[in-house]
Amino acid sequence: MSKQTETHAHAVLSDTRWASVVTRDPKADGLFYYSVKTTGVYCRPSCGARTPHPENVSFFLTPTEAERAGFRPCKRCKPDQPPLSVQHAKLVADLCRQIESAEVPPSLETLAQTAQMSTYHLHRVFKAVTGVTPRAYAAAHRAKKIRDELIQRGSVTDAIYEAGYNSNGRFYEESNRLLGMTPTSFRTGGLKAIIRFAIGQCSLGAILVAASERGVCAILIGDDPDILARDLQDRFPKADLIGGDAEFEQLVAKVVGFVEMPKRGLDLPLDICGTAFQQRVWQALREIPAGSTVSYTEIAQRIGSPKAVRAVAGACAANALAVAIPCHRVVRNNGDLSGYRWGVERKRALLEREAKG
Numbered sequence: 001m002s003k004q005t006e007t008h009a010h011a012v013l014s015d016t017r018w019a020s021v022v023t024r025d026p027k028a029d030g031l032f033y034y035s036v037k038t039t040g041v042y043c044r045p046s047c048g049a050r051t052p053h054p055e056n057v058s059f060f061l062t063p064t065e066a067e068r069a070g071f072r073p074c075k076r077c078k079p080d081q082p083p084l085s086v087q088h089a090k091l092v093a094d095l096c097r098q099i100e101s102a103e104v105p106p107s108l109e110t111l112a113q114t115a116q117m118s119t120y121h122l123h124r125v126f127k128a129v130t131g132v133t134p135r136a137y138a139a140a141h142r143a144k145k146i147r148d149e150l151i152q153r154g155s156v157t158d159a160i161y162e163a164g165y166n167s168n169g170r171f172y173e174e175s176n177r178l179l180g181m182t183p184t185s186f187r188t189g190g191l192k193a194i195i196r197f198a199i200g201q202c203s204l205g206a207i208l209v210a211a212s213e214r215g216v217c218a219i220l221i222g223d224d225p226d227i228l229a230r231d232l233q234d235r236f237p238k239a240d241l242i243g244g245d246a247e248f249e250q251l252v253a254k255v256v257g258f259v260e261m262p263k264r265g266l267d268l269p270l271d272i273c274g275t276a277f278q279q280r281v282w283q284a285l286r287e288i289p290a291g292s293t294v295s296y297t298e299i300a301q302r303i304g305s306p307k308a309v310r311a312v313a314g315a316c317a318a319n320a321l322a323v324a325i326p327c328h329r330v331v332r333n334n335g336d337l338s339g340y341r342w343g344v345e346r347k348r349a350l351l352e353r354e355a356k357g
């Protein structure tokens, strides 16, 4: 080894970034890139490729710098493309659309083909992003379709056919699994479900995120975590509430990211429980774009019940999905903020943030 090579190896070994390369630390991704002289490629710190010899390594702040120095992007970690987490989120969102639009839920193999991943890897990525498996997602989506139909049509039979089931018999067989109860007990408002939840922090204060097997069913914001937990219990008195595990934390992180930046959208299934009237109001709220506001009177008109202004305000207050059902975008006729289930200061903060874009 020449003196110069040796000095270079020393410099690399004493660089704090070297440890991130050796441990393939995903947290270091985006902070720097490293090139390998012998292969001519540059990588993200988390790249799964063999750890290079330090004397062949150089560090760069950006992919452009690495390319200017004559290195090619690694085919494995694709350092010239958006971070893996972003790529995965986009990929999974596409797969969710594929699942939603399919007559018959696509198999894991089909999805893996679309994603150009192994079935094993796809399963892991999908679960990391959504908190559920592709199969559970497909079941939840179908169940939601049925529930929407049950609510809108009020007819169990129509709902079954709309959701693509060809015989009542088969639906009843599956309904327990899909709805967590039989169709008639769902219509009468029975609810015995398992709800996982976790409480975290966001810029607006404490945030509780809860999900049933069918999707996110509560996003509650407040000052006191204990009060949030009690509020959840009051809203779902018959459900079994259990603390979320480590995997659930990823779902919470997604929801928190969405609350911080509502324009990004939330690519997770929602489990929206309410009366037919509340559902109509909430649907109208979900159609208000971020950055704009409407009045209670306008919402009442939009849902075809112009006299039900007070009931609209009641439905806003009953909303369990803060930000996802954007009741903060409803204001008084004169533009005053009026009340907010989670505190008027939070409403102001949310609206200001959205106005800035």
Ligand SMILES: [Zn+2]
Residues within 6 Å of the ligand: 042, 043, 044, 047, 048, 049, 074, 075, 076, 077, 078
């Ligand atoms: Zn690489």
